[in-house]
Amino acid sequence: MSYHVDKVSWLQKKAQLKKIRERVFVYELHIPKEVEFDAxxxxxxxxxICNDDEEPVGTGRLSPDGLISRIAVIQSHRNRDVYASLLNYLVLLASDKGLDNIYVNCILDEVPNFVDNGFLKQGCVFMEAGIPRQKLRCPISAFKTEPFTMLH
Known part of the structure; x- marks a missing residue:
């Protein structure tokens, strides 16, 4: 199966984006809806990201400061190709915006994947929606997706 990623407008695709994120974050990971959707x-x-049948199977966002977040993929489509496609596209958007660095607020189990790929720890571990996380930074010029597999 192949996938394709497109940039979409929050206002125009809000229902599709929310449906995916609710399914993954709210129902599967039990993150409160008021935390998941923010300003x-x-x-x-x-x-x-859509599959061959044009069905939306995942999403992600890039904040103005370079924070990549809200990467959510429907369970049956969680594979390296989907995550690599999402991450690469979001990093390309960051590069097109002239950003030098990207950031992620990573769950602790995934920190080694990011660190092995050139990300650096920023600050202390913090709690977000009851989940311990570590902020990580990577220069866009050093980004590659080979080690990434199962991100939420």
Whole structure:
């Protein structure tokens, strides 16, 4: 199966984006809806990834400061190709905006994947929606997706 990623407008595709994120974050990971959807949604760039049948299977967003977040993929489509496609597209958007660095607020189990790929820890571990996370930074020029597999 192949996939394709497109940049979409939050206002125009809000229902599709929310449906995917609710399914993954709210129902599967039990993140409160009021935490999952925030003021950054209206200010961020959003992407959606669709399968061969044009069904939306995942999404992610890029905040104006370079934070990549809200990467959500329907369970049956969680594979390296989907995550690599989403991440590469979001990094390309960041580069097109002239950003030098990208950031992620990573769950602790995934920190080694990011660190092995050139990300650097920023600050202390913090709690977000009851989940311990580590902020990581990577220069866009050093970004590559080979080690990434299962991101939420």
């Amino acid at each position: 950054l949604d209206a200010k961020s760039d959003h992407v959606i």
